[in-house]
Structure formats: structure tokens, C-alpha cells
Amino acid sequence: MPDPTESPTLEARKKRDQRSLAIALGLASFMLVVFLVTILKITGNIGGAP
């Protein structure tokens, strides 16, 4: 709920910051998942190497 004492620009800026933070967290999570999946794949394949 927007604060009625706050100007629309400030509220919009707050929402933009939230969106930016969500993008940053989303990208970081994706990188972490890809990293962990890669590690799991590598570890799983070590025993199977000829």
C-alpha cells in the first residue's frame, strides 16, 4: 500500500529498487544452482572414469 505522504516518484523508486534486488537475487540463485549442479555432475562422474 503506497504511503499517502510519499510522492509517487519516491514510491516508484522504492519499487524499482525492489525489482533490481529481485533480479540480482534471481541471477545469483541461478548461478548458484548451475554451480551446484556442475559440482554434483562432476562428483558423480569421477568414480565412473576409465
Added chain:
Amino acid sequence: MVESRSAFAGPQDYFALLKPRVMSLVIFTALVGMVASVADGASINPGLAAASLLAIGVGAGASGALNMWWDADIDSVMARTLTRPIPQGLVQKSEAAGFGLLLSALSVALLALASNYVAAGLLAFTIFFYVVIYSMWLKRSTPQNIVIGGAAGALPPVVAWAAASGTAPTDAWILFAIIFLWTPPHFWALALYREGDYARAGVPMMPNVAGEASTKKQIFVYAIILAIAGVFPYATGLGGVVYLAVSSAFGAGFLILSWRVLKSPPRSKEAPKQLFAFSIMYLFALFAALLAEDIYALYA
């Protein structure tokens, strides 16, 4: 300074583009497919299984965002979809399209990395089928839209089975068949009490094309086929006696409520509403029974 409404969009509005409730059902049916595959002898690292389920869920969300992009015009005239982020002006159409495409690519890539190319290919096909075949083509052109389009919603357990085993055997396609046959009576029950909505939007759903009486008959016919298909996993050994009991009881319930819809007076909303609500419980109950049996078999 006057800001456009999209300047006030928060992360939750982008999350809403992913159709979270549909996404949760997709993840659940995919989980059942994956566990059934493992119970059938497949082997997958739990971490890779979790990553695969995440990819399948995000892929489903991505197709939801692309569907909202394409259907923005009809969403804005239907009461059920009017509160979605694009009709509300919180998210621009182009942003939803970009968001959906990006997540589609990332989800398919992640599934390829975490499991195999068969599963990734099936996920890519599922997204393509839902967005291009169902949303862009069938939805506005034929009352069979959700019959054929239902294949997209039925594929997640097959994708998950393939993620764990690299194959898609008959049992995986039985799970597909249950969801595929469940889709028409589920959506036609909804369309019966939301008929005005679909007619206003120009979407040719069965009630506003073939009429209420014909739709009710078709719902009942699908209910009979579904009740039979529902016990099929027991016949193939995919499900045990618990599953047989659950699928028989819920199949009978589905039949009774479909019969009530068939016999309900014209324009009555109560019976279709009851069937719609029960149909969600039906699918959940059958898949939960399979999951419980498989987990018991794996760990008992």
C-alpha cells in the same frame, strides 16, 4: 510527476506472471513422475532431482508468462483474469514476453545440465505446445482448444520421468493420459459457470459453441473414460492397492458429480462449481496416493 502504473510493479507482480498455482500443480505431478521413475529402478542424485524439478517448475511458469503476454487482450475482458498484472497495467506486454522467453531458455538449459537432453527436449516441446499450439492457435479457433491443449499440462510427469531415467516408458504416458483426460471435464465445468466471461472474450469454449446440454453430456462421457483410466496404474503395477482404493473412490465421486451436472437445470452454477472443485481434489488424491506408495516402497 505522473508515473505510469508499471513503475509501481513489485517483484510479486512478475511472480504472478508465472501462474504460481498452476506451477505448484505442475511441480507436484512432476515430483510424482520422478519418484515413480526412481521406484521403477531409475537413479538420480537428490540434488540433481531437485534442480530438475525446479527447471520444470520454472519452465511451466515461463509458459504462463508467455500465455499472459499473448492473451493480454482477452484477459482484460474476463472477470477471472482482469486482476492479472498486464490488464492491471503493472507489467507491460513486452516485459512479460521477454521475461517468459528468458525463463524458457534458462529452464530448458538447466534441465539439460541437471538431467539429460531427452527431458530438456520434452520441456522445450511442452512450452512450445502450450504457447504456440494452445495459446496462439487453438484457444481462439476451436472448442476443442483445451482437449488438445491439455497435452501441455499433462506432459510434466513424463518430463520428470525422463529427467530421472532418460526414457519415457508406458507408465509415464499413463500419468500423461490421466491428466489429459481430466483436463476437458475440469475446464468445461469452469466454463459452465463462467460462460459469460468466455463468450465476452470471444473464446470458443464448449458451452458457448455447442451449448450447455452438449457440454454436460461430453463432461459425463469424459468422466466415464477418466474413471476407467484412473485405475489403469493398478493394472500395470504402477500403483498398488492403496492407489486402487483411492482412484476407485475418487473416480466414483467424479462420476456422481458429473451425473449431477448432467441432470442439473439449465444455467445452474452449483453443480459445475462442485465438480470443478472436486476435480482438483481428484487429481491431487490420485497422484498423492502414487507418491505415498512409491515413497513407502523406497524407504520401508
